[in-house]
Amino acid sequence: MEFKGISFKFVHNPKALKNKKNEFFVQLRITIGRISKYYSIEEVPKVPIRYWSGKENRWVKESHSQGARINSFLISKLGKLNEFLVLSTTSGRILTFDLIKSQFFMKGEVNTLNQFYTKYIKERDFDSTRTRQAYLTTLDTLNEYNSSIPIISISESLINQFIEWERRTKDLKDVTIDKHLTHLKTIVKSLTRDGFLVRNPLENIQFKVRPEKADRTSLSNEEVAKLEKLVFSEKEAHLERTRDVFVFQCLTGLYYKDVQELHDEDILQIEDICLIQGKRTKNLQGYIVPISKRAMLLMTKHKLESDELVFHGLCAEPVFNRQLKVVGKKAGLHKSISNKVGRHTFTEIAIASGIPRSYVSKMLGHTKESTTQHYYDINPTHFINQFIDNSIFS
Known part of the structure; x- marks a missing residue:
């Protein structure tokens, strides 16, 4: 031709x-x-x-x-x-x-955005399995929209059509769409860098996506106490352990995966204070958090001398979250609790107690202190704690 x-x-x-x-x-x-x-x-x-x-x-x-x-x-x-x-x-x-x-004519012929995306995931060394899974989820959604998108057709218009399809057909919220958009921008940037595109068609493009702030559900001290007072039958032993691990999260701020990976060597004692010092599984960022007497009792309760893990044989996270729904209902809580709620509870209590942001950031193992700032948005609890002892408002 x-x-x-x-x-x-x-x-x-x-x-x-x-x-x-x-x-x-x-x-x-x-x-x-x-x-x-x-x-x-x-x-x-x-x-x-x-x-x-x-x-x-x-x-x-x-x-x-x-x-x-x-x-x-x-x-x-x-x-x-x-x-x-x-x-x-x-x-x-x-x-x-x-x-x-x-x-x-490159090895492993790549003609479509989908093919390059698949190749990118196979060859990239992701920081965590969680990040890799997030990219896979975006690819699955993209394939559902169109499994063969020519590289040459990538444009602002195409991405806008994909965004609208996600909203109308998949009924996805902008917070999820924004994550997909971030992944796609990374892929298109790699396409340009590798010579598949002369220029990046998405560079400096502002898409009309307005992600809502994450809804960070947390429990009050009184609600945590309700959980601690629960009594379980022998048949509910698995629920008792789930309750204990969740309360431990509320007292330490650890994600469930970090609790699963908690080893004896992560427990330090300096004078009369016990600390947990480790690295988060999500970002390998170091964290350090004091262990209260309540948290220590929970660790002692479930520790097996023959195992280096602090909590032995914990179930998978989806199972843990399902069991938490049962525990929350049993305690009469009106909030839906999950793995992340324990971490948010710890954070809210720490902030309300007046712990400086830099210390909270270190305890949470945040890569950037600005991430911790999201927790400092004014809410009723923080507001009351600031003015309750002020004579002007007495």
């Missing part, structure tokens, strides 16, 4: 070379202006000279054992190249040899 000074043509042994088997890869000759370059089609086997006809759509003779398969593949390849040429030309994009090579 030839289109505005650009042409593609399959050729075979254009330099009339010779080897023992007298067979060579089929090559694609690309001509831009007056310059031609050749690229081997390595997805199909080498073809002996005697089987090459060079005729359009029947390049390899039918007498070749794989002639039909090779011709079918070449027709498909040419169709993709022609489509790429039309899309590029109509979008005003300048075609270069490097761009065409990156699209069609």
Whole structure:
């Protein structure tokens, strides 16, 4: 095909070379202006000279054992190249040899955003399994929207259509859509860096996404006390341990995964004070938090001398969260409690007690102190604590 000074043509042994088997890869000759370059089609086997006809759509003779398969593949390849040429030309994009090579002749051919995204996840060394799973979730959603998005079609308009589809069809909130958008921007940035795109079409684009602030449910001291007073039967022993671990979270601010990974070596004693010093599983950030007498009793209650883990044999997080719903209902709480509620409870109580933000940030293991600032939004409890002893308001 030839289109505005650009042409593609399959050729075979254009330099009339010779080897023992007298067979060579089929090559694609690309001509831009007056310059031609050749690229081997390595997805199909080498073809002996005697089987090459060079005729359009029947390049390899039918007498070749794989002639039909090779011709079918070449027709498909040419169709993709022609489509790429039309899309590029109509979008005003300048075609270069490097761009065409990156699209069609790199190892592990990548033609779509979905393919590159999949490759990105396989090759990237993520900081945590949680982050990797978040990227996979975005990819699953993208594939549901369109499983074959040509790289050349990536644009502000396409992303806006995807956002609207997520809102209307998937009924997703902007806070979730914003996370997906962050992942897609990272992928498109990598596409540009790797030469699949001449420029980043999403750079400096402000999409109309307004993520709501996360709803950080927390318990009061009185509500935590209700949980601690619960009495369980022998058949409810698993719920008792779930209650204990959750209360331990309320007293230490640890995520459930961090509780699962808590070892003896993470417990330090300096003079008469016991501390937990470790690294969060989420970001490997160090944290340090004092252990109260109540938290120490819970650790002692569930510690097995034969195990280095502080809490032995804890269930998976989804099971833990389901059991917490039962525990909360049993305690008569009107709030839905989960793993994160324990951490939020600890944070709210620490702030209300007047602990400086820098210390709260260190106890929570936040990478940036600005993350901790989100917890300092004025709420009724903090407001009352600031003015309750002020004579002006007495």
